[in-house]
Amino acid sequence: MTESSSMIYKSTRGKARELGFKDVIFEGLASDGGLYVPSSWPVLDSKLIESFSDMSYQEIAYHVFKPYLDETISEDTLKEIIHHSYKNFTNNEITPLRKINNNEYLLELFHGPTYAFKDIAMQFISRIMDYYLTRDNSHINILGATSGDTGSAAIYGFENIKSSNVFILHPYNLISPTQRKFMTTINSENIINIAVKGNFDDCQNIIKEIFSDEEYKKSNNLGAINSINWARIMCQITYYFYSASRIKDNENIIYSVPTGNFGDILAGYISKKMGLKFKKLNIATNENNILDRTLRSGDHSIKGVVSTTSPSIDIQISSNFERLVYDSCKDSKYIQEIMHSLKKEGVFNLSEKSRSYINNYFSSDTATEDEVKDIMLQYYVDHDITLDPHTAVGVSCGKKQSTANDILVTLSTAHPAKFKDTVSKIISNDSFITDKVKNLDTMEENMMIANNNIEEIKDIINKKVS
Ligand SMILES: *Cc1c(COP(=O)(O)O)cnc(C)c1O
Numbered sequence: 001m002t003e004s005s006s007m008i009y010k011s012t013r014g015k016a017r018e019l020g021f022k023d024v025i026f027e028g029l030a031s032d033g034g035l036y037v038p039s040s041w042p043v044l045d046s047k048l049i050e051s052f053s054d055m056s057y058q059e060i061a062y063h064v065f066k067p068y069l070d071e072t073i074s075e076d077t078l079k080e081i082i083h084h085s086y087k088n089f090t091n092n093e094i095t096p097l098r099k100i101n102n103n104e105y106l107l108e109l110f111h112g113p114t115y116a117f118k119d120i121a122m123q124f125i126s127r128i129m130d131y132y133l134t135r136d137n138s139h140i141n142i143l144g145a146t147s148g149d150t151g152s153a154a155i156y157g158f159e160n161i162k163s164s165n166v167f168i169l170h171p172y173n174l175i176s177p178t179q180r181k182f183m184t185t186i187n188s189e190n191i192i193n194i195a196v197k198g199n200f201d202d203c204q205n206i207i208k209e210i211f212s213d214e215e216y217k218k219s220n221n222l223g224a225i226n227s228i229n230w231a232r233i234m235c236q237i238t239y240y241f242y243s244a245s246r247i248k249d250n251e252n253i254i255y256s257v258p259t260g261n262f263g264d265i266l267a268g269y270i271s272k273k274m275g276l277k278f279k280k281l282n283i284a285t286n287e288n289n290i291l292d293r294t295l296r297s298g299d300h301s302i303k304g305v306v307s308t309t310s311p312s313i314d315i316q317i318s319s320n321f322e323r324l325v326y327d328s329c330k331d332s333k334y335i336q337e338i339m340h341s342l343k344k345e346g347v348f349n350l351s352e353k354s355r356s357y358i359n360n361y362f363s364s365d366t367a368t369e370d371e372v373k374d375i376m377l378q379y380y381v382d383h384d385i386t387l388d389p390h391t392a393v394g395v396s397c398g399k400k401q402s403t404a405n406d407i408l409v410t411l412s413t414a415h416p417a418k419f420k421d422t423v424s425k426i427i428s429n430d431s432f433i434t435d436k437v438k439n440l441d442t443m444e445e446n447m448m449i450a451n452n453n454i455e456e457i458k459d460i461i462n463k464k465v466s
Helices: 023-028 044-054 057-068 075-085 119-134 149-156 177-184 200-212 215-219 230-247 265-275 290-297 321-329 331-347 352-361 367-384 389-400 415-428 435-440 454-465
Strands: 009-011 037-038 095-101 104-108 139-145 164-171 191-197 253-258 280-285 300-303 346-349 363-367 407-414 448-451
Touching: 023 119, 023 230, 037 321, 037 389, 044 435, 057 075, 057 230, 075 095, 075 119, 095 352, 104 200, 104 230, 119 149, 119 164, 119 230, 139 149, 139 200, 139 454, 149 164, 149 177, 149 191, 149 265, 149 448, 164 177, 164 454, 177 415, 177 435, 191 200, 191 454, 200 215, 200 331, 200 454, 230 253, 230 265, 253 265, 253 389, 265 280, 265 321, 290 300, 290 352, 290 363, 321 352, 331 346, 352 363, 363 389, 367 389, 367 415, 389 415, 415 435
Parallel strands: 104 407, 139 164, 164 191, 191 448, 253 280, 253 407, 280 363
Antiparallel strands: 009 037, 095 104, 300 346
16 A cells, blocks of 8 residues: 545534544434535646546546545555446446537446446445445444435445345335336345335435434444435546546536436536536536526525426435535535524525535526427437436536537436336337346346334334344
């Protein structure tokens, strides 16, 4: 091992203790309710960034991750974990760019085992957690709720990993059959799918209640892998560096990102802080457009969630936005204030100072359901490309927020086959459905069905853990 930096992480709300990398990934949410952020952004040498054009995805990932880790992991171990994390991707480039023309690309993030970009982080997290747990002769019970893509990515990440049990709650009969089958057809001792007779909020509430019981949490070694986990953000930084290294004139790139919890696009902002040169990040939302409203007027008020064709971004509480607001002001008191207001009144108004800072880096737009359908049809007819509905949100908003001189790179966050019923109806064709998804229909499913009752869920956990 040569020289190693030692990144310190602190909470956006300023009241939790500072942690190193290993503790940050196992801790998840900070004890003061805030999110952990690095105490400063590491800037990569411009010569190193230039040399990325000759490096593989995995080599770039190594250089991006290194400044965020510490001496708890050696350089060789890190390289090995990265290598293993990306060997289950079906494309050698891991996140290939698909060129539409000189001014437009799709950055395909769906070549992992569960067809959505969540695999890029989850394949790494499961392995690095396993490394630490095995080294320390320890074991963890991971508990999560899913409305779609996070659950399957976690299940594939932790399949056959002996140091962890994984309990995933999903709302019974309320997710798409394809999403469910990605989770329930895995036959692995340590994976437990629980269908809860309730909705997604009920699942989420059960998890929150179980985690708020400190004693239960400690005695059962509970851990979380939800979207605010720092390692998930860190993993996603890589593909901004990767894609910019493959495009000439990268200073003109506008990245358009279909956005829900703000994890994916936050990684793009961090890449810029680390020295990557590009023009702007575009927040693409569907009709659940709290972030678009916030950037335009400062109005961050929670409305009811409407169901759209892009369910993974049907969201009103965008957790990782707190990390950006914190970075715009570095004022923990201000963050405590607005987050308190959000919780109590369902609204805050973003300060002019933070809003103008954020508008230097970001644009935003909203795609209506009609616009999403139009873009999907247009791409199918003009380019013979089948977009998933989330990617279509990204393309639609990106086109509205870019000009002919820009290079629009839309992050393609899911494979259309994961949303096959919606997509085939819109384009009246189903040749995009892969054998893997067809095979899911013939496989046996493993899941338990439980009532919306915390004691019943605890019983299931206790039986497995004891
Ligand atoms: C999770 C998800 C998103 C949103 O990503 P965030 O990091 O939550 O903003 C977009 N598209 C798909 C397909 C997803 O699964």
